[in-house]
Amino acid sequence: MNMVLEVSGLTKQYDGFRAVDGLTFSLAEHTATALIGPNGSGKTTTLSMLAGLLRQSSGSIRFSGTGKDPRSAIGFLPQYPNFFPWMTATEYMELAAGLSGMGGRDVRSECEKTLGFVGLGDAGKKRIGGFSGGMKQRLGLAQAIIHRPALLLLDEPVSALDPAGRREVMEMLKELGESTTILYSTHILNDAEEMTDQLLFLRGGKLIEKGPLREVREKHGGSGYRVLFSGQEAAERFADAVPWAASADGSAVMISGETVTMEELLRFASEHPAGITDIGRTAVRLEEIFMKVVGKP
Ligand SMILES: Nc1ncnc2c1ncn2[C@@H]1O[C@H](COP(=O)(O)OP(=O)(O)OP(=O)(O)O)[C@@H](O)[C@H]1O
Numbered sequence: 107m108n109m110v111l112e113v114s115g116l117t118k119q120y121d122g123f124r125a126v127d128g129l130t131f132s133l134a135e136h137t138a139t140a141l142i143g144p145n146g147s148g149k150t151t152t153l154s155m156l157a158g159l160l161r162q163s164s165g166s167i168r169f170s171g172t173g174k175d176p177r178s179a180i181g182f183l184p185q186y187p188n189f190f191p192w193m194t195a196t197e198y199m200e201l202a203a204g205l206s207g208m209g210g211r212d213v214r215s216e217c218e219k220t221l222g223f224v225g226l227g228d229a230g231k232k233r234i235g236g237f238s239g240g241m242k243q244r245l246g247l248a249q250a251i252i253h254r255p256a257l258l259l260l261d262e263p264v265s266a267l268d269p270a271g272r273r274e275v276m277e278m279l280k281e282l283g284e285s286t287t288i289l290y291s292t293h294i295l296n297d298a299e300e301m302t303d304q305l306l307f308l309r310g311g312k313l314i315e316k317g318p319l320r321e322v323r324e325k326h327g328g329s330g331y332r333v334l335f336s337g338q339e340a341a342e343r344f345a346d347a348v349p350w351a352a353s354a355d356g357s358a359v360m361i362s363g364e365t366v367t368m369e370e371l372l373r374f375a376s377e378h379p380a381g382i383t384d385i386g387r388t389a390v391r392l393e394e395i396f397m398k399v400v401g402k403p
Pocket of ligand 1: 149150151152
């Protein structure tokens with residue numbers, strides 16, 4: 107697997123305080139990585155160093171396969187992008203294209219195409235001062251991708267959007283992810299669950315957990331099965347009878363997926379069917395893992 111970015115011992119020290127403390131991780135080509143952590147855990151500081159806006163105190167950042175100037179291969183969406191309210195969206199995009207080193211006759215059509223991609227196709231001639239928060243967020247994404255970067259760094263790309271807008275932008279990011287490597291920070295764990303090849307958990311500037319969602323899940327409770335019953339009594343009877351690790355929770359019984367296959371469970375359930383109304387798979391949610399990993403003192 108080709109690596110686009112390799113970070114080692116990345117640290118940012120302010121007077122007597124480490125905002126980012128010794129991060130080591132890498133990003134493989136065309137993967138999406140979610141940077142997760144509570145407020146103040148160092149997400150923005152990390153992304154700013156990777157984007158070249160902030161100098162690290164120590165540690166190394168190595169881009170590979172991104173051509174001569176790595177910065178021209180990076181697209182960055184800051185948490186709070188700065189816009190000139192008097193500019194139109196197209197003017198702003200042309201400015202962003204110029205700053206990214208793009209030139210030539212194609213720039214205007216690329217700007218229009220990119221505005222269309224982020225859902226601002228009709229807003230090119232409108233002034234940014236009149237844009238809603240969601241429109242600004244989309245424009246911020248558009249300026250980050252105008253030069254078709256190999257690596258896209260996004261600081262909370264969907265936080266200013268309503269649920270419908272969030273869904274749309276997540277779909278856009280998934281599409282971009284087919285040809286781009288993405289590192290994004292988010293507080294919205296459902297989104298991270300939906301689009302992530304790798305999770306990076308930050309707390310107090312330190313990387314306290316990392317890995318593919320499946321591995322992190324297995325480590326923190328894994329997946330299993332949920333059997334629903336018509337009532338609590340039937341659930342408790344079933345939980346007592348099963349030969350595997352199981353716990354009753356109201357009228358549901360949770361069974362660890364590590365000790366039993368679905369086939370074995372179905373066979374057992376067909377022999378003890380009393381009160382069963384549903385059988386399904388269940389996986390520990392990222393939110394629960396977050397509370398477990400990040401919430402620990
Ligand atoms: N210029 C600075 N000088 C001193 N401390 C700073 C500076 N910039 C950030 N910090 C501190 O570094 C820590 C990490 O901040 P950062 O903005 O990276 O966190 P974050 O995880 O992005 O938070 P949020 O989720 O609230 O955006 C915080 O405690 C913050 O107060």
